[in-house]
Amino acid sequence: MSKPRRRATTHDVAAEAGVSQPTVSLVLSGNPRARVAAATRRRVIEAASRLGYQPNMLARGLVTRRSYALGVVVPDLDNPFFTEVVSGAQRVAVDAGYAVLLCDARGASAADHVTALRGRLVDGIILDAGSAGILSLQSVGDTNVVVVDEPASSWPTVASDAREAGRIAGRLLIELGHRTIAFLGPAIGTHTFRMRERGFVEALREAGLTIDSHHLRRVPASVAGGARGMQALLSMEDAPTACFCVNDLVGIGALKACLSAGVPVPERMSIVGCDDIEMARIVTPELTTVRIPAREMGARAARLLISQIEQDSAPRSDRLLPVKLIERQTTAHAFTDA
Amino acid sequence: MSKPRRRATTHDVAAEAGVSQPTVSLVLSGNPRARVAAATRRRVIEAASRLGYQPNMLARGLVTRRSYALGVVVPDLDNPFFTEVVSGAQRVAVDAGYAVLLCDARGASAADHVTALRGRLVDGIILDAGSAGILSLQSVGDTNVVVVDEPASSWPTVASDAREAGRIAGRLLIELGHRTIAFLGPAIGTHTFRMRERGFVEALREAGLTIDSHHLRRVPASVAGGARGMQALLSMEDAPTACFCVNDLVGIGALKACLSAGVPVPERMSIVGCDDIEMARIVTPELTTVRIPAREMGARAARLLISQIEQDSAPRSDRLLPVKLIERQTTAHAFTDA
């Protein structure tokens, strides 16, 4: 058994098998129904395995103009929601023979990442909410793109029913008898965040309630932001008895702030988050939330992108993925004081 | 302004600038100190930007045998510890002009991922603990590899001082007056896990203590595992008053189990985790833990790998990264019952 100092190429395999290089290419990569005699095919395959041949994807990509790689751009890897999306996407991608190039947009701008990905000739790019807004069609050229959770964009999109998520949260709190309900979320955010807020406000309005403007607090969509927002709410004279948080990180921050301030949850304050990340089950009390199927969204985005690449068709699956209320321990009936 | 239907190549730029293709290559990619007249250089650069030229990394890689891409293989993306490692690595990689191909080893086996990465000619691979064990030198060929947190391997390694982490945890609990101390961790695990356990046991021994074998519970290194392990400990007649958990996920599971069982933490049970993932600050009470510098480990692994690639030298930085006790709210003096 020889130790090949250099990676074996199709030429090496050809020499080993006593055929020409194109024949090797035909056997090993071309349509499996290519017209090659069975005996030849076997010889080639044996020679290839003997030499440990492994195709050079760069060379292949150069001529086919395909890299069998997908780019995934997320705004923040530390947000577990996105790692779930990535995880779902990667599973599908790998099964279909694609590699995944991951970009955390915190480092450089999303546009820079997209440029880098295009340079590597990725066959397509999955852009997660928050990364998509900035980009113009111009900057991605003719690269295939699927956007997650930003349905306003001009690309095919996979999104959850964010408005319904907000409504569900609002209705739950109303049914529990709450009348003074707050909202914590960022001022300018993704389409998804805006729709969650909108659905929530709609649910209140349908019940004949309104939300006081100072109960609608603008905070960053993070644990720290949620904590700050809840502190502010608790210090108000007309403090709310319940709060819908734009995502679970904010909800967890809000919960922490309540506990630190000695406000029992859910007895004195009901909190509803959104996403259902693993942390929601880990905090005590466990966070009531609206589940967004992150992993499935990632998987669906990858499937959509791949079918777009391979069949050159854009199914544009515009159906919104359903969301689901997960009642846990941070919600309870409103405490009637008097 | 013309709309280039096709990606601009160096040939297009050359035509636009009235020079030859190699000149363009010299200006745009070769050593910046290449001998090109200033005027020519300017013309080329202008032509390139006019055409929106973007280098084709595949073609470049084909001739330079470099892809400017690094592979990162992690055992489980859902463990926040690894996303921190990835995050640190990615930051360094992107700054140095490398892209990052991410592989979650849960899907296929680590070896399959490595094969796929090699086919894409990644310049190097970062293997995280748990993925490394299975691989032989053979299967990675001459690809550069850096291993994170598995110092036993034959590749250059970046690792934290796991043994010291265990000792620190042990000493803390001893100083707090605990005498019956348990350990929760997996039976067969990474080198890091084994060393944490070993350091912990050593600390006990130095204080003249031993750990009863039934207080050394083998559980999966997850939240669920930690919860199960703590349930078992609590049901024992000689239940411990403190517990060191092999990582924060286990610690958080243990904490949850205590709270569910009505055992107050830290009054009746002290818990120490390891890693210091964000969740540790989020649970209530906040988890005392030993901080492992995950992000820095990722960054260092990337730097090590890149220097190995570019200078063809392997600094083998074998120094272990320091760990640090983070005392929070899950540890307290042992309760003297009688």
Added chain:
DNA sequence: CCTATTAGCTAATACGTATGAGCAAACCGC
């Protein structure tokens, strides 16, 4: 048995870049 067809392979080339060899012009010292 001769021709039209097809099966099975190979020769040639393209993909877009980098790079060593080579060539013309400018420049230098004396």
Added chain:
DNA sequence: GCGGTTTGCTCATACGTATTAGCTAATAGG
């Protein structure tokens, strides 16, 4: 002003694969 050096560029080619066109031998058709 002449040999030698340096500057600034281009020619040719290689990287490893896929693919089109074409060639030979076998096969079918009559």
